[in-house]
Amino acid sequence: MNMTEHRLLSEQPTIDPSATVINCRLGSWTDIGPNTKIEETEFGDYSYTDGDATIIYSTIGRFCSIASHVRINPGNHPMWRVTQHHLTYRRIRYQFADTDDETIFNWRRSHRVTIGNDVWIGHSATIMPGVTIGTGAVIGAGSVVTKDIEPYTIAVGVPAKPLRLRFPEPVIEALLKSQWWNWDRSELEDHFHELCDVDSFLKLVHEGR
Template sequence: MDCNKIYPRTGDTQTVYLKSVVNRPTIEVGDYTIYNDFANDPLDFEKNNVLYHYPINHDRLIIGKFCSIACGAKFVFNCANHTLKSLSTYTFPLFFEEWDLQKSDVATAWDNKGDIIIGNDVWIGYDAIIMAGVKIGDGAIIGTRAVVTKDVEPYSIVGGVPAKEIRKRFAPEVIEKIKSLQWWNWPEEKIQKSLTAIQSGDIDSLERVV
């Protein structure tokens, strides 16, 4: 097992370990998180999928371990916003030279909603859009072409425009057990030993793993 290589599958250049292809210091990706792209080169994830992520704003994209991100998923950052505090939605501060404004006030052109934070073991579906300031909990599933504008609770399935909760993946007591175990933080050897329990959904066996 080597989460530092680019391609996890022999002969498959459409799927990458994402942490090995991102370079921006404002993007953090956990071990074994994958991105698949059959339309574009997955090596271009930062250019094609992380949008309006300009250094001036210092906002971050943080993605946990063991996430699965489908082709076309987009993360839309604060610089895409136009401030709603103004009487106009026109971004005058961006064109400070034209309007004789202070360059230092450029960031007032948009409303800053904060970082995008994705938990562990999250599945983000095809063409889904995650908006600035959203936090997605561990184990959540984001449906195909969903537009996520609000936080998503752990182990929730959401879909639609704007995305709304469809249901929880498991019973509340099971969710609490998984959150407590945090198997994604275990050593690789322990995860390997636990795969049968993880894949079969046997939470009781997972709790007994030592």
């Protein structure tokens, strides 16, 4: 029996012992996978990462599924300097100064990644600095996202380009209007069946829930 399939999550975030979490706000029922590094990031309820993900300076919504080896907001280098090597700003490490150059780190922080709710990011995808990914979107495995992705759009490739929508536009409008990802635990339990079937869900929201 594979015990990993029966791990029980809870309102308290689950963090693998091998993961590194620095200055983050983790929501309820979240799961941070092995060898993942996540720093200065807001991570919404029910979202999870598989192993070996790296996430920095990001805001991630609820119910997001982040596969293994994903990179979100990888560090840019100062190409305008004579050398773009990080010795010019990680000065302590290389013993050039007693302080690091915080202007570079603040520049990186200013290019925050924003990911909506219920977004699926496939294996080894990279989300570049400053990108916004809309709610319900899918990012294909190995894709490099350099521009914003609209809600409920499937995007693939290097650089990532829209492939198609997950649903017809009227369905997308209904899903976005419902904001089901903001339901509390009791609402999720009461309407769990509808979350598994689009037609049942649309009937529920059209009846006013």
